[in-house]
Amino acid sequence: MNIGINLSIDDIKKQNNNLDLLDIDILLKFVLKKPRSFLYANSDYILNEEQNKKLKRLIQQRKKGKPIAYIISEKEFYGLKFKVDKNTLIPRPETELIIDTVLKTHNNKKENLKILELGTGTGCIAITLAKLYPKSTIVATDNSLSVIKLCHKNIKLHNVSNITTIHSNWFANIPLQKFDLIISNPPYVSLKDKNLMNNETLYEPPNALFSDDNGLADLKKIISVASSFLQGYIILEHGYNHSSKIRAELAKYNYQKITSIKDASSIDRVTIAFFNHG
Ligand SMILES: C[S@@+](CC[C@H](N)C(=O)[O-])C[C@H]1O[C@@H](n2cnc3c(N)ncnc32)[C@H](O)[C@@H]1O
Known part of the structure; x- marks a missing residue:
């Protein structure tokens, strides 16, 4: 036997x-x-x-119920493998929509863009863009030092030299300058929706998931300050029920060309807008 x-x-x-x-x-x-x-x-x-x-x-x-990505310490994003650990959000397929949106707005991959990513986690967005736009320079930030440490491992793994990292609470430690593109997938889950989340999500860091004000607090903070750092597009991922509020918030701060984009489940998932200082 x-x-x-x-x-x-x-x-x-x-x-x-x-x-x-x-x-x-x-x-x-x-x-x-x-x-x-x-x-x-x-x-x-x-x-x-x-x-x-x-x-x-x-x-x-x-x-x-431990997520498979945490068990094998790895997750694929946009065809690339990224190290993950308990301090980082597991990259989601819907976040790939951010990359598709950048590719649509900036179709010249030889462009020398200045890109800022707020809340980089594993670095999956910043590193994918660093590879797609090798002439661009990318600043990737996070407010967690352990997250920045893991992001450095992924930067090394993918051998990209056009990313620098800054440990920062949103814009607090970023020297004032203008970026062509600001991107963020910030925490946006409402604490009220915590009980709707599946068991696996409870393994992920709350700092990466939850935000006050029905999930809008961090998105609002970013929108209110980003225009001072921007001459170009902002691209934000947000919750399933946020798009009209995000568009209104962007309009309040005089962003233009405000458009929400649907994910594969036909849910408004990403909103893009343009800011021009004239
Ligand atoms: C939803 S995760 C996104 C991670 C990664 N960009 C992705 O798309 O997979 C949000 C990230 O924002 C970071 N974060 C949370 N609050 C922050 C703050 N106040 N300032 C900067 N980063 C923050 C978290 O540590 C986390 O890595």
Whole structure:
């Protein structure tokens, strides 16, 4: 009888059929350090004792609800891999809309843009833009030092030299200057919606998720100060029910060309506006 050691890939999948198959594949890939194709071509492969023990531990974590990205310390964003840890938000697919919006407004990739990203987390937005616009210079900020530390690891991983980081509470430590583009995916979840969030989100840092004033407090702070630092576009990610309030707030501070853009679920997710000092 199989007593838990000498398990094959197939045995493990059968024993854990209450877990998502994709999750098991990701964990197997991670433990065996093999591509997914290996798992299918070698389903009778027997894991050694060490691999078995490690996998069992990770499967337990997953069953308790720990996000897969935190278990394997990695998440893909815009086709690139980023390190993640418990201090950083796990990059979301809907945030890729920010990158698509930049590509639409700035179609010359050789442009020498000055870009500011507020609340960089893993650095996924800043690093993706640094690679897409190699002649641009990017300032990436966060108010958490541990987040900045992880962002540096990702900057090194992707070998980009056109990003500098600043530890700052929004604009507080940024020397006054004009950027061509200001981008932010700030915390925007209302504390009232906390109970609607799934179990996995509870593993993520509250500083990256929640904001007062029904999720609008940080967005409003950014909008009120950004125009002093901007000669160009601002692109903001926001909550599912925020777009009309964000557009009104931008209009209040004399931004122009204000437009909200829908994500893949047809929800207004990003709002873009232009500021011209004349
Ligand atoms: C929603 S996460 C976005 C992370 C990353 N840009 C992304 O899109 O995956 C918001 C980020 O803003 C940072 N943050 C929260 N409050 C801040 C503040 N007052 N000043 C600067 N950054 C802040 C958090 O640490 C977190 O990394």
